Amino acid sequence: MPYFSQSVQHIRSSEIRDLMKLATRPDVISFAGGMPNNDLxxxxxxxxxxxxMSADVKKTAFQYGPTAGYPPLIETLKKYLKTKGLPVDTxxxxxxxxxxxxxxxxxxxxxxxxxLVLTENPSFIGGIAVFKAxxxxxxxIPLEADGLDLSVLQQIIKTEHPKMLYIIPNFHNPAGIxxxxxxxxxxxxxxxxTNILLLEDDAYNELYYDDTIKEMTQPIMSLNTEGVEMVYxxxxxxxxxxGFRLGWLLASPEIFEKAQIIKQGIDACSPxxxxxxANEFVSQGYLSTYLDKIRNAYKKRRNEMDKALKxxxxxxxxxxxxxxxxxxxxxxxxxxxxTAILKxxxxxxxxxxxxxxxxxxxxxxxxxxxxxxxMKIEEIVPGVKIISEAIKSHMLAVK
Amino acid sequence: MPYFSQSVQHIRSSEIRDLMKLATRPDVISFAGGMPNNDLxxxxxxxxxxxxMSADVKKTAFQYGPTAGYPPLIETLKKYLKTKGLPVDTxxxxxxxxxxxxxxxxxxxxxxxxxLVLTENPSFIGGIAVFKAxxxxxxxIPLEADGLDLSVLQQIIKTEHPKMLYIIPNFHNPAGIxxxxxxxxxxxxxxxxTNILLLEDDAYNELYYDDTIKEMTQPIMSLNTEGVEMVYxxxxxxxxxxGFRLGWLLASPEIFEKAQIIKQGIDACSPxxxxxxANEFVSQGYLSTYLDKIRNAYKKRRNEMDKALKxxxxxxxxxxxxxxxxxxxxxxxxxxxxTAILKxxxxxxxxxxxxxxxxxxxxxxxxxxxxxxxMKIEEIVPGVKIISEAIKSHMLAVK
Numbered sequence: 001m002p003y004f005s006q007s008v009q010h011i012r013s014s015e016i017r018d019l020m021k022l023a024t025r026p027d028v029i030s031f032a033g034g035m036p037n038n039d040l041x042x043x044x045x046x047x048x049x050x051x052x053m054s055a056d057v058k059k060t061a062f063q064y065g066p067t068a069g070y071p072p073l074i075e076t077l078k079k080y081l082k083t084k085g086l087p088v089d090t091x092x093x094x095x096x097x098x099x100x101x102x103x104x105x106x107x108x109x110x111x112x113x114x115x116l117v118l119t120e121n122p123s124f125i126g127g128i129a130v131f132k133a134x135x136x137x138x139x140x141i142p143l144e145a146d147g148l149d150l151s152v153l154q155q156i157i158k159t160e161h162p163k164m165l166y167i168i169p170n171f172h173n174p175a176g177i178x179x180x181x182x183x184x185x186x187x188x189x190x191x192x193x194t195n196i197l198l199l200e201d202d203a204y205n206e207l208y209y210d211d212t213i214k215e216m217t218q219p220i221m222s223l224n225t226e227g228v229e230m231v232y233x234x235x236x237x238x239x240x241x242x243g244f245r246l247g248w249l250l251a252s253p254e255i256f257e258k259a260q261i262i263k264q265g266i267d268a269c270s271p272x273x274x275x276x277x278a279n280e281f282v283s284q285g286y287l288s289t290y291l292d293k294i295r296n297a298y299k300k301r302r303n304e305m306d307k308a309l310k311x312x313x314x315x316x317x318x319x320x321x322x323x324x325x326x327x328x329x330x331x332x333x334x335x336x337x338x339t340a341i342l343k344x345x346x347x348x349x350x351x352x353x354x355x356x357x358x359x360x361x362x363x364x365x366x367x368x369x370x371x372x373x374x375m376k377i378e379e380i381v382p383g384v385k386i387i388s389e390a391i392k393s394h395m396l397a398v399k
Numbered sequence: 400m401p402y403f404s405q406s407v408q409h410i411r412s413s414e415i416r417d418l419m420k421l422a423t424r425p426d427v428i429s430f431a432g433g434m435p436n437n438d439l440x441x442x443x444x445x446x447x448x449x450x451x452m453s454a455d456v457k458k459t460a461f462q463y464g465p466t467a468g469y470p471p472l473i474e475t476l477k478k479y480l481k482t483k484g485l486p487v488d489t490x491x492x493x494x495x496x497x498x499x500x501x502x503x504x505x506x507x508x509x510x511x512x513x514x515l516v517l518t519e520n521p522s523f524i525g526g527i528a529v530f531k532a533x534x535x536x537x538x539x540i541p542l543e544a545d546g547l548d549l550s551v552l553q554q555i556i557k558t559e560h561p562k563m564l565y566i567i568p569n570f571h572n573p574a575g576i577x578x579x580x581x582x583x584x585x586x587x588x589x590x591x592x593t594n595i596l597l598l599e600d601d602a603y604n605e606l607y608y609d610d611t612i613k614e615m616t617q618p619i620m621s622l623n624t625e626g627v628e629m630v631y632x633x634x635x636x637x638x639x640x641x642g643f644r645l646g647w648l649l650a651s652p653e654i655f656e657k658a659q660i661i662k663q664g665i666d667a668c669s670p671x672x673x674x675x676x677a678n679e680f681v682s683q684g685y686l687s688t689y690l691d692k693i694r695n696a697y698k699k700r701r702n703e704m705d706k707a708l709k710x711x712x713x714x715x716x717x718x719x720x721x722x723x724x725x726x727x728x729x730x731x732x733x734x735x736x737x738t739a740i741l742k743x744x745x746x747x748x749x750x751x752x753x754x755x756x757x758x759x760x761x762x763x764x765x766x767x768x769x770x771x772x773x774m775k776i777e778e779i780v781p782g783v784k785i786i787s788e789a790i791k792s793h794m795l796a797v798k
Contacts, residue, residue, distance in 0.1 A: 033463075035462065035463050036461075036462070038458050038461075038462055039458070041457075041458055041461035041462070042461075043454065043457045043458060043461065046461075047449070047457075050446075050449055051450075055442065058440075058442045058446075059437050059438070059440055059442060060642070061640075061642050062435075062437075062440035062441075062442065062445075062639075062640030062641070062642045062643070063434065063435070063437055063440070063640065063641060063642050064432075064434050064636075064641040064642065065642065097496055097644070097666050097670075098666050098667060100664075100665070100666055100667050101665065101666050104664070104665050104666075126664070126667065129663070129664045130664055130665075133661075133664050237463075240461075241460075241461030241462065241672070242461070242462060242463040242667075242671075243459070243460050243461045243462050243463065243464065243670060243671030243672040243675075244461070244670060244672050245496070245644075245666060245668070245669065245670040245671075245672075262532075264528070265499075265503070265525070265528045265529055265532050266499070266500065266503050266529075266665075267496050267497050267499055267500050267503075267644060267666075268497060268499050268525065268641075269644070270644065271496075271642060271643060271644040271670050271672075271673055272641075272642030272644075273640070273642040273643050273644075273670075273672070273673050273676075274670055274672050274673065276642075277672075
């Protein structure tokens, strides 16, 4: 069967596309898009970089580059990732066309049709889509406030043979949580010797709101991973701009070699033009200043969300306050369905993404994802009010 | 079996990588890289575009865009492609991350393992790699001076059921030829009603050296394609820069819809940053001036190649003079092997890509590809001399 099959995937993507169209209407308050804020991009910094770029580097930007990435960017990134304790000297780094491409490459490298792939439940829709496209059997493991429910994982490992486990330990999309250090270690202990490939997607690593949280963001791959095969992915989308389409993967030389051949076949190399800029952005020190700025901006929004939710949501509605990232994952009262709330909210001018979108089985629908990253801050209160009202009226209907 | 399989593909890619490493050594004259000339990129034009870009457009450049592409670029490209007679009103246009991605998407959409895919022989190595990755059965149809050998194609259609035919009608890579108008029409006649998808890769469309040739470059998709399902692909790589990683595909709404879902899953969208620049480059009229410049520059190189080949090659060596594009496809005397010539040439300081690299079966090795696009023009004569000497000494050895 070709890669493309007429599946749930199809229906879902068009649902999401319709929602996103709605989300761009100026009269609609959108909590839908999981993307950086339009007004926070480092436009001036990049202008400055471009204006001071040497003619030789500019020419390089226009040309094909090595499949694994623009060599100066790889060196710059290695230094940067080393500060996070990542094993850049024993492993190899590849620049990918967004970190979604990295997940695709690993799918191509590892997944046979029918293979069992484990994800968190909820999980990133892009990851779910990739695994489905490669015809994996998917199983979602419940997320708790501090990470995966390891007892469920342990049970599955005992009785089945998963090929891969895909997780987002920092400022999870959509759940907003961060894994505790203890759980990270316990997860490695559980996987040790099982031959399950651990795929750590760390797209939100830098988006902690407080320095007290920074320590918790240390990647799982920086811990003692002996006996655990794993791949680490990251992205420039949240720390520079998704329009650059740049991500990376860090893997053992064996996994890297095959990944490089696959990448050669799918797009030859990632855009040199944006790689050259990204390299200057990090190596000239713009990144750290910029990160301070966006952490503050997203924290303000989180605080505004926090106030609004506490004030307007009925007490039966539950959530964990995010310590970084873009998302609130809101648990609805029993028997209240996320799609029904969405329909009412749309009528009153607010949109979000329903819970089942993030369930690998496409079923569980008692949550909603509120992305607060790319909306106007003054829209947070009226938006939360609209959704709260919709929930309240459905609670009455249920009673 | 996963997408990635341990195949010829593997060995080939590393061979090519080694060759490319050699090709970047300053003491080696390289006819190997099929890429635009480093010194011809429109660096100043793009600087100018960036400096005059509005703040709003700049912000857009940093953000995610629609999966099908940056809407203003799609509109600009539609106008541009309409001037080539392409059916942009009845078909739909998608921006892809290089045109190699377009071929991948179509592979994902159409190819089941074991499907028969027809290519030209020789053919573009990137296309061959994609079809192999999707486990197609490949058959190469000989190329003549004016296009495919249609009698061979007709025979195959009679006895087998090919899923797809992949061709490069303008300034072929590696063969350098251009299809005659008569052959384009005869090809459509032959395919009509057969259900074979025709994939027209037109990456070199604009690179004709003389206005008298321009008319011949009219895409097959602009002719009467009734009863033939086809997809047209193009690229910014040769008319702006490969570092932008931008290509496109033009297809029926049905093919487009599935392609869009596949693209959503593989990289979400192509780089908005480079799409925004490409749009300004074309819509502000820089493209046509730039094309005049590069056509002249590549023509000069072709003329230099022509003189050198005539002067130094033994008369048993044959070629068609290219009327556009980057390549000479040199036919060696009987019993002289391209790999043997390459080994000798490397010793004496010149590299190229061997003929078998472009054979879907990886066997036929009595040609060599000389790419003259990205070398110093003054290296052409000494480079051709080295290769000619190698050929002459092997001819002696064969006698």
